[in-house]
Every structure is written in structure tokens, then in C-alpha cells.
Amino acid sequence: MDADRAAWEQRSVVRVVPPVEPRKLAKVPFVELADGRLQGVVSSGSDIERVYVSSITAGTHALSCSTNNNRPCGALHGYACKHIRMLADEAVLQYGMDRVARYLRVEVAEHGDLINSLNRLVERTPAAVVFSRFLRHLAYLEVPESTEPLAELHWFPAMGAVR
Amino acid sequence: MLDVQLGELGSGSPAGVDEALELVAGFDDALVHGFARIGEEPAAALSALAGALAASPLGDRIGESVEKVVAGSIGDEHLAALAGGRAALTGAVHDALLGSLDAALGRTRAAWEAAPGTGDHPDNLLAGCRVWLRELAIVGWRGVDHDVVSSSDQAIEALLAVPELRGLAVLLDGLAAELRASCPVSTMEHVPARRWADLWSRALLLSQSGPWNGGAEQVSGRLLILGADVHEHATVVRVQVHGVFEPAGGAPARLVRTSVAAAKVDTIVGPAVWRLMGGHPVLLGALAEHRTLEITDMPLLGGGDLVWHDDRARAGEEADPFATARVQLGAAVAAPVPPLDRHPVRIAEPVFIEGYTVDGETLELGGGNMLALDLDRLPSSTPLTPELVAASTACLGLLHWDGGRWTLQPIAVQATVKKKPVAVHTGDWAMGPTDPKVVKAEAKAGDAVAVLRERAGRLLRK
Structure with a gap:
């Protein structure tokens, strides 16, 4: 076991970030585990110009949801609004239940539901931080292609599914 | 690649490789704990590194830098000297490995000719990167938390806007994503010490005065594709094509690489990634249709990288990569590796192998010599699967070295499926998947790129 560990630590190419699973992006275009939160952006069902910024904080499990203009989500009081539910469902699709639960430090019973496993503290975190991370995420699609040799990428071979 | 060649490559490492990597491991361990309060063991490891390089041109600077760092004075120039020392060691390991591989294959490699520097880069951006890398060195991987990772955001965003600094941008972005996913690193069971120290060292060297691609010659001729390798992390995908280039006018054929990288986000995965490179239809079309490429006045860098310009190429007749490999691969002249790119991880030598049996993850040639297959490196964006590799009778692959051994990454196979011969290449889906089941699954999942x-x-x- 120790030999395996030493071998892994002394390899240049190892998988550190587990691969994410493909999912439909139409309703929840952005989900991430970052800054100590599960956070993301949920498209409004009624207004194509509006999005909701939702998050669940790791450890405290505080819930937050507001529009990108910082207007609090009217449906969030005492229990999770549908935006937070959608965010959690899509996060589980993207990262798998284990990884999300571990990140949020929440105990989920086998076949249990993530949201029902949280206590329901509401604590609004500023939407601007998450929204600007989403805009930064979208901005990648505007970065032009490159045909430079980029030898750095030899550390990042594309890997298939975990077998 | 023949059984006797594989036998010659042997199972052990060339002389000195293990000793050099032990020094590297000592440095890597020091970086795990950070340079802020350096313990006895890491201090001894850094001194050993300085000792080993004492007679080299870097000797004095590394010796002085180790003294300063151990004494708690961690300046940019000291860190740069340490990264340079580590790169000298990994470079020497690379040279020993590639030399033994070339000898075993009987491959001729052109000599490196010093090339002029690439020019000026906005130093404020590079300085921003150095600040972050210095912070990482001080806290060590074990000290990395969300705040440390987030502090790289601005520098990376700024780098992405500068085409010449793209390599540094994708490198730091990949490292930051791995650190973010591992936060807080103090609770991580094992730290990928070699890998992160590799990335840190290369980033630090790149952030001194930018990349070192050097000068280019303009070349014209015919490119015969051998196959494609795919590189990817959350925010980038890159296809690197390996091929044999026949210069116009009849000079000897050369092994070259050419590539296209596109920015992406983590939710764009699988065959959809090819669409991001759609701005290069001539190259992608030739990959998918197995055609030659006629090239006019394209820059070829000293390290054998053809800087692809889609408007300076046109597709020619059909050409089977296996035929190219059988006829041309043996005699083609390989390119030298730019000095600062010399690291074992860059070794990706195309070889053609047949007459073997596959047992699980090992390929056995007739005379009893074995070669490990790297089946993790079969990307989900391609039709090449472990099952096809297991059923194969001939294989085009890239030889890599990592963790003390050689492995083969298949990039194309000839196999028998349902009693029919098939040939499958990693680039077959470059113009979109050709398997109806995959097309249907893609349509059902929706177009992630379009939604975003x-x-x-x-x-x-x-």
C-alpha cells in the first residue's frame, strides 16, 4: 500500500479532479463547488432575461437565493425554494452525490435526498460574487482558439471514464 | 516497434535516472510543507539538490538560493533558481529516456539549434503570476485553502486575454482547478507532490519572461497524418496531431506535431468538444476523412511543432495512417526538443506495433517482451475503446514514460469486430460522431455549447 502511495505521489500525470458527468444545461447553466459553497445560476422559468443565484454553504448548510440584481427570492423562507432544489439536483448529476455531500459536509442516507438532509437556515450571501464567477465561466467561450505548441498540456491528457 | 526493440528498451531506467528523480522527490516534498518554516529534512533535500548541481552553470545561484530559502528569505530570484535547478534534473532524465528510446527504435533525431527569443511580454501580468506562485511556495500545498486559490483568479483571467501567454494561462488554470477541488489540502490524504511541483516549476519558469518557442522556418510540402492525441482539463481542450511531413523539394521526411486548442467549460464534455475547434475545418476534416494535407508557407518551430494555419492548407487524397506508419515512420527524422521543454512528460513518441497479444492492460510481443497499455488515456471524445484495443491486431500509439515505466497510449487500432476487420482512430469524430447511437445520445442531451x-x-x- 505504501509503495502504491509513493508511486502515485511520484507520477507527473494522475487524475486529481474527478470527471464531471454531462447534463442538460438549459435550466441550470452553472453549478460549482467553490469558495466553500455549492453555488450556481438557475434560469428563471418565466423571464428569459432573469436568472437566480442560489447557494448552499458547506458546514453550516445555510441557503441563499436571489436574482442577479440582488432581489431576494420570494419563495425562500424556512424551506428550500425550487431554484435551490434544482441547483442541488443538477449538482448531484454533475458531480455525483458522494462528492457533493462530502463537500457540503452533510450526511445523506443511502438513496436519500440532499435537500431533505439539510437543516433549513436561510442566510443570504451576496449574489454578485457567484454571478461574476458565472460571467467569468461564460467568458471562456469567447477566448479564441490557439495553435501554439502549448507543451504544458502534456500534463493534462484527456482521460476517459473512470473504469 | 519490434519485439527486439522493446527488449532493448528494457524494464530498468537508464543510469542516473533514479538518483536524479530522488533529488526531485526531495524538492517536491519540501514544497508539500512549504518554505515558510522549513524543517530539517526538507532543508537537507534542498541542499542535496544544490550539491548535485554544484558543478553546473547554475551551481552558484542554486547554492545561494537554497541558503537564503532555508534561512527564511524567499525572494523571486531564489525561487526561480530552484525551479531552474529542478528543471535541469527533469531535463536530464528526459534526455536519458529519450536517448534510450531513440537508440532502441533506431530513430534519428535532429540536433537542437539555439533559436532567438520570442520577444517581449507584458511584465505586469507575469509579475502577478510570480506573486501567486511565491505564495504557494511559502504556504506549501498543505497550506492551500480557498483564499489562496481564489487569489489566482485575476492573474489567470488577464493571461487568457494574451494569445502568446496562453500556455501559462492553461497551466495555472489547470493547477488552480485541482487545488480548488482539493481544498483544504491539509485534509487531503495524499498530495500529488510530483505533479504539482512539476506544474509549479514550469509556471515559474514561464512567468520569468514568457514562452521560449523561438524562431520558425516557413515550410511547404505534404503532411501525412499518423493520429491524434487529445489533451483536456475543465477549461481547455486540445487536439495534437502527429504526422510525417514531406518537405517540398525532396528533403528527408520529418516527424512533426501540430495542434489546435480551444477554451471550454467543465460541462462541455465528450464528442461535443470537437465543435469548439470548428474554426479549423481543413485540419479536422483531414483527420476525420484520413486525408493528406498540402501545406504552403506554414511556420515550423525548432521543436517540430507546425503552427497550424487552416488557410494555408488544403486536403489532398485519402491516406491510411497505418500505411503511413508502415512505410514512412521508421525513416522519418524526429525533431529535437527545446531545452526548457525537456521533461519526461513531454515524451509522446509515435510507434507502430503489430503481431502482439493483449492481456488485460498489457501488450505482449512474440518474444516475451511486455509493454503496459495506458487505457486511461482513451478520451471519451473518441470512438477508441479498451474493448477495441483488446480485440486489436495492429496499433498506432504514443510511447510515454511516467512513474518509472514506459507505457503505450493507443491512438489507432486495426481490430476484428464480429469477424470483420475495422480500423478506428482517435480523430474519427473530429467532424462529429459517426456512431448513430452516440449521435442520438448527443441530441437528447442537448447542445451545451449553444445553451451557454x-x-x-x-x-x-x-
Whole structure:
């Protein structure tokens, strides 16, 4: 076991970030585990110009949801609004239940539901931080292609599914 | 590649490789704990590194830098000297490995000719990177938390806007994503010490005065594709094509690489990634249709990288990569590796192998010599699967070295499926998947790129 560990630590190419699973992006275009939160952006069902910024904080499990203009989500009081539910469902699709639960430090019973496993503290975190991370995420699609040799990428071979 | 060649490559490492990597491991361990309060063991490891390089041109600077760092004075120039010392060691390991591989294959490699520097780069951006890398060195991987990772955001965003600094941008972005996913690193069971120290060292060297691609010659001729390798992390995908280049006018054929990288986000995965490189239809079309490429006045860098310009190429007749490999691969002249790119991880030598049996993850040639297959490196964006490799009778692959052994990454196979011969290449889906089942699954999942572009159109620039 120790030999395996030493071998892994002394390899240049190892998988550190587990691969994410493909999912439909139409309703929840952005989900991430970052800054100590599960956070993301949920498209409004009624207004194509509006999005909701939702998050669940790791450890405290505080819930937050507001529009990108910082207007609090009217449906969030005492229990999770549908935006937070959608965010959690899509996060589980993207990262798998284990990884999300571990990140949020929440105990989920086998076949249990993530949201029902949280206590329901509401604590609004500023939407601007998450929204600007989403805009930064979208901005990648505007970065032009490159045909430079980029030898750095030899550390990042594309890997298939975990077998 | 023949059984006797594989036998010659042997199972052990060339002389000195293990000793050099032990020094590297000592440095890597020091970086795990950070240079802020350096313990006895890491201090001894850094001194050993300095000792080993004492007679080299870097000797004095590394010796002095180790003294300063151990004494708690961690300046940019000291860290740069340490990264340079580590790169000298990994470079020597690379040279020993590639030399033994070339000898075993009987491959001729052109000599490196010093090339002029690439020019000036905005130093404020590079300085921003150095600040972050210095912070990482001080806290060590074990000290990395969310705040340390987030502090790289601005520097990376700025780098992405500068085409010449793209390599540094994708490197730091990949490292930051791995650190973010591992936060807080103090609770991580094992730290990928070699890997992160590799990335840190290369980033530090790149952030001194930018990349070192050097000068280019303009070349014309015919490119025969051998196959494609795919590189990817959350925010980039790159296809690197290996091929044999026949210069116009009859000079000897050369082994070259050419590549296209596109920025992406983590939710764009699988065959959809090819669409991001759609700005290069001639190259992608030739990959998918197995055609030659006629090239006019394209820059070829000293390290054998053809800097692809889609408008300076046109597709020619059909050409089977296996035929190219059988006829041309043996005699083609390999390119030298730019000095600062010399690291074992860059070794990706195309070889053609047949007459073997596959047992699980090992390929056995007739005379009893074995070669490990790297089946993790079969990307989900391609039709090449472990099952096809297991059923194969001939294989085009890239030889890599990592963790003390050689492995073969298949990039194309000839196999028998349902009693029919088939040939499958990693680039077969370059113009979109050809398997109806995959096409259907893709259609069902929806077009991630289109959804995100729509969102970007509405929400960006407001």
C-alpha cells in the first residue's frame, strides 16, 4: 500500500479532479463547488432575461437565493425554494452525490435526498460574487482558439471514464 | 516497434535516472510543507539538490538560493533558481529516456539549434503570476485553502486575454482547478507532490519572461497524418496531431506535431468538444476523412511543432495512417526538443506495433517482451475503446514514460469486430460522431455549447 502511495505521489500525470458527468444545461447553466459553497445560476422559468443565484454553504448548510440584481427570492423562507432544489439536483448529476455531500459536509442516507438532509437556515450571501464567477465561466467561450505548441498540456491528457 | 526493440528498451531506467528523480522527490516534498518554516529534512533535500548541481552553470545561484530559502528569505530570484535547478534534473532524465528510446527504435533525431527569443511580454501580468506562485511556495500545498486559490483568479483571467501567454494561462488554470477541488489540502490524504511541483516549476519558469518557442522556418510540402492525441482539463481542450511531413523539394521526411486548442467549460464534455475547434475545418476534416494535407508557407518551430494555419492548407487524397506508419515512420527524422521543454512528460513518441497479444492492460510481443497499455488515456471524445484495443491486431500509439515505466497510449487500432476487420482512430469524430447511437445520445442531451452561448449573449456585457 505504501509503495502504491509513493508511486502515485511520484507520477507527473494522475487524475486529481474527478470527471464531471454531462447534463442538460438549459435550466441550470452553472453549478460549482467553490469558495466553500455549492453555488450556481438557475434560469428563471418565466423571464428569459432573469436568472437566480442560489447557494448552499458547506458546514453550516445555510441557503441563499436571489436574482442577479440582488432581489431576494420570494419563495425562500424556512424551506428550500425550487431554484435551490434544482441547483442541488443538477449538482448531484454533475458531480455525483458522494462528492457533493462530502463537500457540503452533510450526511445523506443511502438513496436519500440532499435537500431533505439539510437543516433549513436561510442566510443570504451576496449574489454578485457567484454571478461574476458565472460571467467569468461564460467568458471562456469567447477566448479564441490557439495553435501554439502549448507543451504544458502534456500534463493534462484527456482521460476517459473512470473504469 | 519490434519485439527486439522493446527488449532493448528494457524494464530498468537508464543510469542516473533514479538518483536524479530522488533529488526531485526531495524538492517536491519540501514544497508539500512549504518554505515558510522549513524543517530539517526538507532543508537537507534542498541542499542535496544544490550539491548535485554544484558543478553546473547554475551551481552558484542554486547554492545561494537554497541558503537564503532555508534561512527564511524567499525572494523571486531564489525561487526561480530552484525551479531552474529542478528543471535541469527533469531535463536530464528526459534526455536519458529519450536517448534510450531513440537508440532502441533506431530513430534519428535532429540536433537542437539555439533559436532567438520570442520577444517581449507584458511584465505586469507575469509579475502577478510570480506573486501567486511565491505564495504557494511559502504556504506549501498543505497550506492551500480557498483564499489562496481564489487569489489566482485575476492573474489567470488577464493571461487568457494574451494569445502568446496562453500556455501559462492553461497551466495555472489547470493547477488552480485541482487545488480548488482539493481544498483544504491539509485534509487531503495524499498530495500529488510530483505533479504539482512539476506544474509549479514550469509556471515559474514561464512567468520569468514568457514562452521560449523561438524562431520558425516557413515550410511547404505534404503532411501525412499518423493520429491524434487529445489533451483536456475543465477549461481547455486540445487536439495534437502527429504526422510525417514531406518537405517540398525532396528533403528527408520529418516527424512533426501540430495542434489546435480551444477554451471550454467543465460541462462541455465528450464528442461535443470537437465543435469548439470548428474554426479549423481543413485540419479536422483531414483527420476525420484520413486525408493528406498540402501545406504552403506554414511556420515550423525548432521543436517540430507546425503552427497550424487552416488557410494555408488544403486536403489532398485519402491516406491510411497505418500505411503511413508502415512505410514512412521508421525513416522519418524526429525533431529535437527545446531545452526548457525537456521533461519526461513531454515524451509522446509515435510507434507502430503489430503481431502482439493483449492481456488485460498489457501488450505482449512474440518474444516475451511486455509493454503496459495506458487505457486511461482513451478520451471519451473518441470512438477508441479498451474493448477495441483488446480485440486489436495492429496499433498506432504514443510511447510515454511516467512513474518509472514506459507505457503505450493507443491512438489507432486495426481490430476484428464480429469477424470483420475495422480500423478506428482517435480523430474519427473530429467532424462529429459517426456512431448513430452516440449521435442520438448527443441530441437528447442537448447542445451545451449553444445553451451557454445563448446565456452569454444575454448576460455578458450588461
